[in-house]
Amino acid sequence: MRTRAIITTGVGGSIGGRASAGVAAWLALGLAAAMAQPAPTTPPPATPATTTPAPATPAPTTPAPVAPPSAEAAPTTPTAPAAAAPTPPAQTPSAQTPPATATPAAPAPTAPAASVLPTDEAIAAAGFADEVTLEARPALVRKGKTSWDDLYGAFRTAIAELKAIAAREGAEMTGPPMVRFLSSSDDAVDFEAILPVKEAGKPASAYAPAAPGTTPSGKTLRFVHHGGYDTMEQTYDEIANHLDERNIIAEDAFVEEYVRDPDTTPETAMAIFIYVFPKTAPAR
Numbered sequence: 001m002r003t004r005a006i007i008t009t010g011v012g013g014s015i016g017g018r019a020s021a022g023v024a025a026w027l028a029l030g031l032a033a034a035m036a037q038p039a040p041t042t043p044p045p046a047t048p049a050t051t052t053p054a055p056a057t058p059a060p061t062t063p064a065p066v067a068p069p070s071a072e073a074a075p076t077t078p079t080a081p082a083a084a085a086p087t088p089p090a091q092t093p094s095a096q097t098p099p100a101t102a103t104p105a106a107p108a109p110t111a112p113a114a115s116v117l118p119t120d121e122a123i124a125a126a127g128f129a130d131e132v133t134l135e136a137r138p139a140l141v142r143k144g145k146t147s148w149d150d151l152y153g154a155f156r157t158a159i160a161e162l163k164a165i166a167a168r169e170g171a172e173m174t175g176p177p178m179v180r181f182l183s184s185s186d187d188a189v190d191f192e193a194i195l196p197v198k199e200a201g202k203p204a205s206a207y208a209p210a211a212p213g214t215t216p217s218g219k220t221l222r223f224v225h226h227g228g229y230d231t232m233e234q235t236y237d238e239i240a241n242h243l244d245e246r247n248i249i250a251e252d253a254f255v256e257e258y259v260r261d262p263d264t265t266p267e268t269a270m271a272i273f274i275y276v277f278p279k280t281a282p283a284r
Contacts, residue, residue, distance in 0.1 A: 116175050116196075118259045123224070123271045129242055130222045134215065134275065137174065138200055140166055141213035142193040151189060152229045155179050156262055158193035165210050171197040179256045180216060216255050220275040221248075228267035239276065251277040 140162050146154035159177040166173055175196035182190040200212035223242075225235040243250055257273040 116173060117261065118176070123259055126222065126224045126273065128223055128238075131219070132222045132275075133219050134217045136214040136217035137196050138198065139213050139215045140171065140195045140197055140200055140207055140210045142195075142210040143191070144193060145188055145190050147188055152232075155191070155193065155256075158191075159195065159258070160263070162193055162195035162210055165207055166195060166197055169200075169202055169206055171200055171207075174198050175215070176257050176259050178215065178258070181252070181254055181256075183252060216253075216275065216277075218277055220255075220277050223274040223276065225272045225274060226270070228270060232272075235274070239274065243276070243278075249279045251279055253277065 142158050142162050144154055144158050158179075162177065163173070165171075173195060178194040178196075180192045180194060182192060184190070194213070194215055195210075196215050200207060204211050223235070223239050225232060242248075254277065255275040257275065258270075259273055260269065260271045262270065
């Protein structure tokens, strides 16, 4: 901002009286000199007036920059994207909750069934007509009757029912399933399907249509059949010849033990232990 100092001096009037021309001229000169001297003195105050604009110039500059920063600071605050971070964690816990329903309960029944079966080495080491003694163990027993044509189909159905009952009632399987022949005729066979279990301590009605019982026990001759059911008759012929040659009279109730699971083993790879209970001691 600029400041201007203007000093204007005006003198008007006349000098009355009668004076001499010299005095009047002297007075005029003196007055002119006196008037001329204050005129130069007035410019010095004008010079400081010119210095005052210097502080005035910074005054407008300072308020001008103050306004822009406040306008720029405002947009920075709304741009903070802190709200976007919480959204992903909300999905991660919900995605991890389903795996908590792990299903080890399904394989639980099958694990003991595989562990109680003899190994392939033990089956291969079994001889023909080995003398063995069976110990009585807790079991679930299911009686049945079938025709000769559907003999092994009925056995497998009865064994599957026993496994289902044991799983339902929490009876742990402890050995291969068995079938005991009770009696037979030309048309039908009476049998018992037997499933060894750790215990069957519940009321008998809990295991219906099966019942708590025990596995066969006593001194026996153990024979081995390898292969499917279609060659079973040949194995029994060999057993009969072995008994006849040694004059061994056997009980009617003989037992088959399915040492390889018939549900998961191909029929040609089946292995069955056959136990014969002699009434007389075998000849040596």
